[in-house]
Amino acid sequence: MNVLPKGVRHIPGHLGRREQEDLVEDVRSVVRAAPLFQPVMPRSGKPLSVKMTNCGELGWVADRSGYRYQARHPDSGEVWPPIPERLLKLWKEVSGHDAPPEACLVNFYSETAKMGLHQDRDEEDFTAPVVSVSLGDDCLFRVGERDRDGRTTSIKLRSGDVVILGGEGRLSFHGVDRIYPSTSTLLKNGGRINLTLRRVTKPA
Numbered sequence: 001m002n003v004l005p006k007g008v009r010h011i012p013g014h015l016g017r018r019e020q021e022d023l024v025e026d027v028r029s030v031v032r033a034a035p036l037f038q039p040v041m042p043r044s045g046k047p048l049s050v051k052m053t054n055c056g057e058l059g060w061v062a063d064r065s066g067y068r069y070q071a072r073h074p075d076s077g078e079v080w081p082p083i084p085e086r087l088l089k090l091w092k093e094v095s096g097h098d099a100p101p102e103a104c105l106v107n108f109y110s111e112t113a114k115m116g117l118h119q120d121r122d123e124e125d126f127t128a129p130v131v132s133v134s135l136g137d138d139c140l141f142r143v144g145e146r147d148r149d150g151r152t153t154s155i156k157l158r159s160g161d162v163v164i165l166g167g168e169g170r171l172s173f174h175g176v177d178r179i180y181p182s183t184s185t186l187l188k189n190g191g192r193i194n195l196t197l198r199r200v201t202k203p204a
C-alpha cells in the first residue's frame with residue numbers, strides 16, 4: 001500500500017455512481033453559466049493542457065499577468081455561478097472546517113492533458129484544507145511534501161474518489177502525470193473532471 005505524506009488523505013469511492021452522475025449534471029450547469037476557458041502560464045502565455053471554469057464567490061484564473069482569484073469570469077466578465085449544494089455538503093462531511101468553501105475550480109482534462117507538480121498557495125489562509133473530487137477517467141496523481149525536491153508518491157485516482165490536503169499536507173506539492181483514457185463510462189466523451197474546493201480569504 002502507498003503511504004501518503006502526512007496530512008494527505010485519499011478516500012477511494014467516496015461518491016457512488018448516482019452521486020457522480022448528479023455532480024456531472026451540476027458541472028454541466030456551471031459550464032453553461034461560466035464556459036470553460038483556456039488558462040495560460042504567466043509571462044510565457046503558454047496554454048496549460050487543462051481547460052477550466054469556476055463556481056463560488058471567487059474563481060482561480062491564470063493568464064499572462066499571473067495566478068489569482070477573482071470574482072468574475074475572465075472572458076464574459078460575469079460573476080461565477082454558486083457552488084452546487086452537493087459540493088457544499090461534501091465539504092461539510094470531509095473538510096473538518098466550519099467556514100464554507102469560497103472557490104470551486106473545475107478542471108477539465110482531455111486524454112492527453114496533465115498538470116505539473118505545484119503547490120496550491122494562492123490563498124490567503126492555509127488553515128482550511130483543499131478538498132478535491134475526481135470524475136470520469138482514472139488519472140495518475142503524484143503527491144509529495146512541502147518542498148519540491150521531497151519524496152513523492154503516486155496513486156491512481158478514480159471517478160468518485162476524494163483527496164484532501166489539510167494540516168501538514170496543505171502545501172504538499174502535487175500534480176497529475178497522466179490520464180488513462182476510456183477507464184470510466186461516466187463522461188460521454190471521455191476525459192476527466194476535477195473539482196477543487198478551497199477557502200481563499202482569511203477568517204474575519
Ligand SMILES: O=C(O)CCC(=O)C(=O)O
Nearest residue numbers: 105107120132176194196
Ligand atoms: O486534477 C487534480 O486532481 C488536481 C488539480 C489541482 O491540483 C489544482 O487544480 O490545483
Ligand SMILES: [Fe+2]
Nearest residue numbers: 118119120174
Ligand atoms: Fe493543485
